Each structure stands twice: as structure tokens, then as C-alpha cells.
Amino acid sequence: MREFELIAELTRRFGATTSAGCLLTGIGDDGAVTALPPGHQLVSSIDSLLVGTHFPNDSPGAMVGYRALMVSLSDLAAMGAEPLFVLLALNLPASAESWALDFADGAREACEATGAKIAGGNLTRGPLAVTVSVHGSVPAGTAVLRNGARTGDYVYVSGHLGGAAAALRTGFASSALSDRFWRPRARVELAPVLRQMANAAIDISDGLLQDLGHLVRASGCGAELDSARLPVFPGATPDDAWYGGDDYELCFTAATPPPFPAWCIGRIVAEPGVRLDGQPPTRAGFDHFG
Amino acid sequence: MREFELIAELTRRFGATTSAGCLLTGIGDDGAVTALPPGHQLVSSIDSLLVGTHFPNDSPGAMVGYRALMVSLSDLAAMGAEPLFVLLALNLPASAESWALDFADGAREACEATGAKIAGGNLTRGPLAVTVSVHGSVPAGTAVLRNGARTGDYVYVSGHLGGAAAALRTGFASSALSDRFWRPRARVELAPVLRQMANAAIDISDGLLQDLGHLVRASGCGAELDSARLPVFPGATPDDAWYGGDDYELCFTAATPPPFPAWCIGRIVAEPGVRLDGQPPTRAGFDHFG
Numbered sequence: 001m002r003e004f005e006l007i008a009e010l011t012r013r014f015g016a017t018t019s020a021g022c023l024l025t026g027i028g029d030d031g032a033v034t035a036l037p038p039g040h041q042l043v044s045s046i047d048s049l050l051v052g053t054h055f056p057n058d059s060p061g062a063m064v065g066y067r068a069l070m071v072s073l074s075d076l077a078a079m080g081a082e083p084l085f086v087l088l089a090l091n092l093p094a095s096a097e098s099w100a101l102d103f104a105d106g107a108r109e110a111c112e113a114t115g116a117k118i119a120g121g122n123l124t125r126g127p128l129a130v131t132v133s134v135h136g137s138v139p140a141g142t143a144v145l146r147n148g149a150r151t152g153d154y155v156y157v158s159g160h161l162g163g164a165a166a167a168l169r170t171g172f173a174s175s176a177l178s179d180r181f182w183r184p185r186a187r188v189e190l191a192p193v194l195r196q197m198a199n200a201a202i203d204i205s206d207g208l209l210q211d212l213g214h215l216v217r218a219s220g221c222g223a224e225l226d227s228a229r230l231p232v233f234p235g236a237t238p239d240d241a242w243y244g245g246d247d248y249e250l251c252f253t254a255a256t257p258p259p260f261p262a263w264c265i266g267r268i269v270a271e272p273g274v275r276l277d278g279q280p281p282t283r284a285g286f287d288h289f290g
Numbered sequence: 291m292r293e294f295e296l297i298a299e300l301t302r303r304f305g306a307t308t309s310a311g312c313l314l315t316g317i318g319d320d321g322a323v324t325a326l327p328p329g330h331q332l333v334s335s336i337d338s339l340l341v342g343t344h345f346p347n348d349s350p351g352a353m354v355g356y357r358a359l360m361v362s363l364s365d366l367a368a369m370g371a372e373p374l375f376v377l378l379a380l381n382l383p384a385s386a387e388s389w390a391l392d393f394a395d396g397a398r399e400a401c402e403a404t405g406a407k408i409a410g411g412n413l414t415r416g417p418l419a420v421t422v423s424v425h426g427s428v429p430a431g432t433a434v435l436r437n438g439a440r441t442g443d444y445v446y447v448s449g450h451l452g453g454a455a456a457a458l459r460t461g462f463a464s465s466a467l468s469d470r471f472w473r474p475r476a477r478v479e480l481a482p483v484l485r486q487m488a489n490a491a492i493d494i495s496d497g498l499l500q501d502l503g504h505l506v507r508a509s510g511c512g513a514e515l516d517s518a519r520l521p522v523f524p525g526a527t528p529d530d531a532w533y534g535g536d537d538y539e540l541c542f543t544a545a546t547p548p549p550f551p552a553w554c555i556g557r558i559v560a561e562p563g564v565r566l567d568g569q570p571p572t573r574a575g576f577d578h579f580g
Contacts, residue, residue, distance in 0.1 A: 044322045
């Protein structure tokens, strides 16, 4: 299949139309043209997933497509933003055309579940890698940042943690664990409520303790956590839940309980650092370069 | 250097500040927050450059950083958009920290030359590759698309062509040719005028004849070109100029001459296809997958 044939078929699989919602000009020009809702600001993030590092070598295209989109869209959810559109850069080895078409099906499914549109992309030849640039919107001035936590806030997580880490640790021992890794659901449906009541938020990609550490450092405060309150995913260990990444639930702080199911695991305090039952965490977090 | 130390140093080199112009929240949160100028629409594009495919293995980081940004910003120029911000995904081999810092210096230089801000990024470990997601703005409804060429339009190019192809063909035989490959200048200064007077535009990345072919196909028309009028870069051959890519000049069509230096190389006609002195081009264009 030649490059332009593959692009045409990918475009069809993406369900990409010239215009849809915010998207005025989609795939097929030098750039995509989009209109933000009036009075809104843009929220943008970029992530790459590489074969062998972020997903196994024989991963089906549809699973990688779905997960790659959700991993990036999760950043929008953590900002309280609702998805608008996505740009995709695919680096494909030779003879990966069929894999790429499956990838497009998975990416489309993630878009349909979250309201995002695929607005454009780029194809190159080389080791399998996917870069996703995601863009959403918030009413002006309402983005939920990492730096807004206040002493006295409660610390919440949006779901059970550690399932994805347990999946990797056990070699995908059950379909429930496997789904936690492969089928993360960016919590974009929480975005409007987070904008109303959360003081700070972050998505849990590298592990709860590490990601919460970023949040309290940005906010100039600390957190005291209670291990008895941690919602551990069935089949995962507490270590999976504290230190494991890849769940893509949200961690946020608020002065009052949210109007959706969430688990309070501690409080924001003035003293810097994160403490677990009064002690510093025993393990360091995930370092992509470690 | 650990990941977070490298990110901190890259952020410093990028000259990235928390807020600058349209950029309200930059590097350091789950996403960047930007505000479009009132009454404007967003124009977005993504491109990847891979070592060994798009630049030689021993290329200095600053040269790759400058070129990677300009290659992507050129897509904005072709849409008549003025640059706002950039997201960068860097895939770095082990021990490439110093290369990455040089890359940041080059990227910053390209941003300073075009008004773009670096708003965020992502670091991964693997074979050297750079993905750049660029974003600019146009007053609503004024983006210059590929599909607007009209029969009778003149076909213009914004500069001498073939220099970058000659550089690759001759092994960078002179500094003038080398600069044509390594120091492309995204023609973003032409964007406001193109919005006023161009009916269609595309940037010349894969070769003039191929890229103009995309434009006339999208516009449902054709083009008759006059080889005597082609501005060939000194040291390049006409074949370099017709078929070679990487120059990142613009090709556009308009009913009247533009108020800046540009070369008229032919006319838009009703009959589909591109003809050179009345004949179809003899060579096929560049296929990234060929």
C-alpha cells in the first residue's frame, strides 16, 4: 500500500470528516482548522508510546490505538478540560499497514467514547511509535492546575488503583487486570465537576505517590495519607496501588466531597512532602530515564 | 542526569516561562493552557523527524532543533496562520542529554524568529526522533486552504527551489546549499498577506510538482507551468527544483501579483493534472513509504 492510499484508508477508519463540531477543516490540508467554543481557552498535551517500552512488541493495533488516545486524553481530564481534537504521529515499520488500520479502529473507539475528533496526523517509517497531541477546552480561567491545593483540602482518587501495575507484574494474569492496563478510561466525564470543586488535580500515570508529589510540590504544601483508606484494585497489592502507574485515574484535592464516587485518602498539610501513615514513602517513583 | 533534572534544564533552555503572550500555563502541568486572540480560529499540524531518515545520524542537536521547528511552522505559514505555540515529543537514546540541550537551543532560536512559544512536551527513551505539534491562529474564516485555486489564477512560489535537494545530493557541497537544508525559514511573515490575496496555498516539503499536484487535486483543477520561469537555487539543477523537497518555500495561487517578492511559474487551468511546458512530469514525487 502506498503512503497516500494508506492515509486515505486511515482517514476513513478514523471516521474523520472534513468538519464535525469544533473541527472546520480536518485531515488533508497543511493544518487542521478548529474553532473554540466562545469564551473558552485551549488545553493541550502531548504523549508518546513506544513499542517495547510502553507496550509489548506483539500488541494488537486496536488495543494500542485505544490506549494511546486514552492515556493522552487523561491529561485533559486532569485539567478539567473537555476533549476537542487530536493530532496523531505514527511511526510504522515496513509491512505494518494492517496494524495501522487496526490502530485507527481503536483510536476511533476512544474518540467516540470521549467526544474527541481526529483532526490530522503524520506518517513516518521506522520503529513502531505513536505520538498523540490532544486538545480540549475550558471556560476561560477555569482550568484545574497542579498548584492550587490548599492546607486542609481533602485528597481524593477517582477509582481503585494498582490494577494496571498488577497486570504488568503478573503477565496479565486475569482479564480484569488486563483491562485495567489496556482499557483505561480517561475520566473526561469528571471535568465539569472538577472545574467547580477541585483546587488541584493530576492524572495518575507514574504512580500515585510520585504524581501526588508533583502536585504538592507545585502547590507549596504537603500531604498526609492514610493507607487504610486506599482503594486497591482487586488482585493488586497496596504497593501496586501506591507506586504503580498506568491506571489513569485522577488524584485531586478539594475542600468538600465531590458529587461523584471518589475515595478520600488523606489531607493537604503545610509541611512539604508526602507521608504515608506518618512516614515518608519507602520506594522512589518511576523515572522514565532510570 | 535524571528525567526531572533534564526537563528542568530543557525548560530553561527553551526560554519557557509560565505565561507569555497567548500562553497562560506552560510546561509543568498536565496540559498547557492558551487563549486565542478574540475572533480567531486555531490552525494545528504535527510532524515527525527521525534520525537516519530525515536527518543524518551525527547531526548536531541545535541544527535538528531549529530545522524541526521550522519544518512544522511552515505548515502554519501555508495556512496563512501566525504561530502561537508548540508541543514537543522527544525520543532520546541513552546519553543524549547534551544533544537534547543543544536541540532546545535550536528550537528556541526558531521560536524567537517566528513568535512561537514552547508550551509543553514529553520525553521518552529510544531511537532519536522528534515530533512537533504546532499551533497558530487566523481571524475566523480566513485560513488559506489547498482547495481554493480557481481557473485563471497565477501560480507563485515564494523563493528559489532545489537548494535543499542539491545539498542532500552533493553531500552538503557548499555552505549555501547546506543552509538551504538546515536553515529553512518558515515563511510565517507572509501569512497576513496570503490571507488577503491567495486563493490556495501549500508548503513545498515533498517537491514542488508533487505538492502542487495535491493543491490542484484538492481544488478540482490543473496547472500549466513554464520551466523557463522556475527560480532554481544557485548550485541546484532544475530537477532538484521541480522534484526535490525540504525547501519549505510556499506555493500559492492568486488572481493578482502579491505585494512581496514571488515568482510566477504558471497558471491554473480547468484540465486536471500538472503539466510542465505542456507535458506531464517525467518523474514521480517523493513517497515516504516508497
